[in-house]
Amino acid sequence: MLDRVHAAALADRLRSAGYTLEEVTDRLGAEATDALARNTTLAARDALGDAADAQAALVRMFLLHDTVSPDAAGAALGDLGPLEEAGIVAATSDGVRAGLEVRPYAAAGAGVDFSGWIANDLIPILDGRLGRSRPDYVLGASPASTTLAQMTIRRPVARALDLGTGCGIQSLLLAGHADHVVATDLNPRAVAMAGLTAGLNGLDLDLRTGSLYEPVADEKFDLIVTNPPYVMSPPTGERLVYREGLFSADELVRRVVVEGADRLAPGGVLQVLGNWAVTDDEDWTDRLRGWIDPTGCDALVLQREHLDPYEYIEVWLNDAGLVGTDEYAARYRAWLDYFDALGITGVGMGWIMLHRSGSTTPDVRLEEWPHAVHQPLGEAFAAHLAGVAAATSDADLLARAWRLDERVDVETLGRPGAEDPEHIVYRQRYGFGRAVEVDTALGAVLGACDGDLTAAQIVGAVASILEVDADALAAEVVPRLRQLVVEGYLAPA
Ligand SMILES: C[S@@+](CC[C@H](N)C(=O)[O-])C[C@H]1O[C@@H](n2cnc3c(N)ncnc32)[C@H](O)[C@@H]1O
Numbered sequence: 001m002l003d004r005v006h007a008a009a010l011a012d013r014l015r016s017a018g019y020t021l022e023e024v025t026d027r028l029g030a031e032a033t034d035a036l037a038r039n040t041t042l043a044a045r046d047a048l049g050d051a052a053d054a055q056a057a058l059v060r061m062f063l064l065h066d067t068v069s070p071d072a073a074g075a076a077l078g079d080l081g082p083l084e085e086a087g088i089v090a091a092t093s094d095g096v097r098a099g100l101e102v103r104p105y106a107a108a109g110a111g112v113d114f115s116g117w118i119a120n121d122l123i124p125i126l127d128g129r130l131g132r133s134r135p136d137y138v139l140g141a142s143p144a145s146t147t148l149a150q151m152t153i154r155r156p157v158a159r160a161l162d163l164g165t166g167c168g169i170q171s172l173l174l175a176g177h178a179d180h181v182v183a184t185d186l187n188p189r190a191v192a193m194a195g196l197t198a199g200l201n202g203l204d205l206d207l208r209t210g211s212l213y214e215p216v217a218d219e220k221f222d223l224i225v226t227n228p229p230y231v232m233s234p235p236t237g238e239r240l241v242y243r244e245g246l247f248s249a250d251e252l253v254r255r256v257v258v259e260g261a262d263r264l265a266p267g268g269v270l271q272v273l274g275n276w277a278v279t280d281d282e283d284w285t286d287r288l289r290g291w292i293d294p295t296g297c298d299a300l301v302l303q304r305e306h307l308d309p310y311e312y313i314e315v316w317l318n319d320a321g322l323v324g325t326d327e328y329a330a331r332y333r334a335w336l337d338y339f340d341a342l343g344i345t346g347v348g349m350g351w352i353m354l355h356r357s358g359s360t361t362p363d364v365r366l367e368e369w370p371h372a373v374h375q376p377l378g379e380a381f382a383a384h385l386a387g388v389a390a391a392t393s394d395a396d397l398l399a400r401a402w403r404l405d406e407r408v409d410v411e412t413l414g415r416p417g418a419e420d421p422e423h424i425v426y427r428q429r430y431g432f433g434r435a436v437e438v439d440t441a442l443g444a445v446l447g448a449c450d451g452d453l454t455a456a457q458i459v460g461a462v463a464s465i466l467e468v469d470a471d472a473l474a475a476e477v478v479p480r481l482r483q484l485v486v487e488g489y490l491a492p493a
Helices: 004-016 021-037 042-048 054-063 070-077 081-085 143-151 169-174 188-200 251-262 284-295 309-319 328-342 378-390 394-399 440-447 455-466 470-486
Strands: 089-092 095-098 101-109 112-120 157-163 178-185 206-209 221-226 264-279 298-307 344-355 364-368 401-404 408-413 423-428 435-438 450-454 490-492
Touching: 004 054, 004 070, 004 081, 004 101, 004 112, 004 188, 021 042, 021 054, 021 101, 042 054, 054 070, 054 095, 054 101, 070 089, 070 095, 081 089, 101 169, 112 169, 112 188, 143 169, 143 264, 143 344, 143 378, 157 169, 169 178, 169 188, 169 221, 178 188, 178 221, 188 206, 221 251, 251 264, 251 284, 251 344, 264 284, 264 378, 284 298, 284 344, 284 364, 298 309, 298 378, 309 328, 309 344, 328 344, 344 378, 378 470, 378 490, 394 455, 394 470, 423 440, 435 440, 435 470, 440 455, 440 470, 450 455, 455 470, 470 490
Parallel strands: 157 178, 157 221, 178 206, 221 264, 298 364
Antiparallel strands: 089 095, 101 112, 264 344, 298 344, 401 450, 401 490, 408 423, 423 435
16 A cells, blocks of 8 residues: 555654644544544534644545645645555545545553554545445444453463454554564455554554455464454345455354464463344353353353344444435345344344463353443453452362452442341442442451451451351352452452
8 A cells, every 4th residue: 555664754744743643632622523533524624714734734634534735735745646656645626635544543541552543444424424335445443443442451462363453453552562463354455454554653563364264374362352344234235344244144253253262372362342143042142152162261251232133223224324315224124034034133242252271161251241331441351361260269269368459339228227238239440340239248258358368267257256157158158259259359469
């Protein structure tokens, strides 16, 4: 698309014009920035007024899709020739316009520190336009990209894989903590776009074209992240490569999980954003267990949402720009018929993590968790792995000292004036934001977990205060402690 020398020169131009996320946000203000995130440009136009400086020209071209004069484009970008050749800008009879978006992007905190740019196709629906995307459209940073980026465990690794890289957003962030990043995509335009994104940010990505794991054969990775094209749609009408694969129902996501597990190095982690089919004759957890159990990996699967077929189809017809078109009802009906034929009565959406822990008794947990979480979640997923590793035998659990996370609040609920509360809830102000109801004895044990005494000593003391048998109390408390360790309430002192 654009060689590295020209990409670096373009990045210099962007930087010196103040076309970074921080400076553009400062210039436009919060309202215009929020409006751009909603794909409307009027607030940004108001903020820019008739300004004609280089930063304004870049915002107009790449974010508002305006045509600017050749002089303004040249002043901002320098020699336009290589950029035209690479399709980044195009000359028209009225001036110069963008051929794709080069967007400032930044992310910081929780193991991430990035500021640069992302290249992606021009969004077709600015200002309420009824835009349709080309089938090989390369999507920019979407809410799903952000969700995956935030759930990614950011610890140093040797080799990471970004499957279905698109504009390259996950790879940019992986490059901050992986020695070697392989980025793959079925769509050659996406591979080229990710290459441009890498060039603009001075990153070396190992870019490969092909479907699923074909481009990596049997190479192994310490971390695999993917936001794959999980949309389950009928094989009729045009298909948008960024969202739908060529597989039936949720077969693509199944293959991502099963074949991904095969490519995990010892200790490696696979993190997937996915959709799965829900049918009347199988619980969703059984369906996913059927994928996961044979891999021999530990797993945490959280179903965040369940949509009925109508809700699901409407979301994706809207996404394809079909609302308001004559095709809408026919495409809707074809989609319903497709689900009917496959027995799909709903769609589960959520997060899948596999861990090649080497355990002979893999810890596989599948839960519905539609509640609010505290982003970013990478640390919560890492804490889950640590919790599973720490929650060993009953004897071990009792022999260790544990510390209750200081971000846990206790909520008590009961009748006014009552001597004892009816409910005691321990709620996390972090991570998955879990809440667990405890009884008096468990509450007393948890309250004493400050890293000083072992669990056995605390259980003994609580048993004597409550005048109950210590062994019986231990037998009751240990499974709950194990759960609380896995869920990140308690960590070894
Ligand atoms: C939803 S986009 C995700 C893009 C990017 N990783 C992100 O997080 O925003 C899915 C990507 O998968 C790619 N893709 C589609 N089918 C694929 C396949 N069979 N194998 C690999 N990649 C595929 C698409 O071209 C697209 O870039």
